[in-house]
Amino acid sequence: MSDVNQRISDIVQGNDVVLFMKGTPLFPQCGFSSRAIAILDHCNAQYETVDVLQDMEIRQGIKSFSDWPTIPQLYVGGEFVGGSDIMMEMYEAGELQQMLNERAQAS
Amino acid sequence: MTGPLAQEMTELLTAAFAPTHLEVINDSAKHRGHSGDDGSGESHFTVAIESAAFAGKSRLERQRMVNAALGDIPGNRVHALAIRAFAPGQA
Numbered sequence: 378m379s380d381v382n383q384r385i386s387d388i389v390q391g392n393d394v395v396l397f398m399k400g401t402p403l404f405p406q407c408g409f410s411s412r413a414i415a416i417l418d419h420c421n422a423q424y425e426t427v428d429v430l431q432d433m434e435i436r437q438g439i440k441s442f443s444d445w446p447t448i449p450q451l452y453v454g455g456e457f458v459g460g461s462d463i464m465m466e467m468y469e470a471g472e473l474q475q476m477l478n479e480r481a482q483a484s
Numbered sequence: 485m486t487g488p489l490a491q492e493m494t495e496l497l498t499a500a501f502a503p504t505h506l507e508v509i510n511d512s513a514k515h516r517g518h519s520g521d522d523g524s525g526e527s528h529f530t531v532a533i534e535s536a537a538f539a540g541k542s543r544l545e546r547q548r549m550v551n552a553a554l555g556d557i558p559g560n561r562v563h564a565l566a567i568r569a570f571a572p573g574q575a
Contacts, residue, residue: 407520407564408515408518408564409564409566440559444548445548445551446551446558446559446560447558447559447564447565448559457544458544459543459544459547460547461566462547462566462567462568463543463544463547466543467543
């Protein structure tokens with residue numbers, strides 16, 4: 378495993394809920410990242426974020442790590458969940474809240 | 485007016501999925517001057533697609549299928565691409 382893959386693996390394994398995004402929760406730098414944060418906040422989730430704009434290695438590496446071409450990307454319990462479209466669909470179906478609740482209880 | 489990228493995406497998706505419904509919506513005008521607006525007028529899109537190819541597939545699988553069919557377009561040649569992919573009767 379390359380260094381960047383190891384770094385990303387450590388991040389997703391070391392945090393129950395982590396969002397790779399552009400910018401920060403307070404100052405998202407992209408509409409999709411902003412929407413992802415809004416969804417997590419609506420779910421009252423505890424989450425970590427990684428600002429890919431501050432780390433070019435992760436910005437490129439996360440795309441191949443997840444086999445997913447775009448940012449944001451959500452990981453829950455070390456598993457790739459999806460981007461903001463999937464987060465919105467799961468949120469509307471109540472599935473994201475359920476997944477986050479189950480994760481919070483498991484940890 | 486359909487731009488060349490919208491046309492290319494329409495052709496790629498039609499060839500890959502024989503969709504029963506397909507909309508390639510150019511949202512770029514709503515993002516003029518934002519980060520990611522490259523001045524091409526084709527930076528932000530929404531794809532809504534219905535195809536029997538998505539039956540029995542998870543959300544992740546459906547999006548991966550659409551992204552794969554679009555090759556290097558998502559995230560590279562198009563800054564922002566929202567995808568809604570469903571099987572008939574699922575939406």
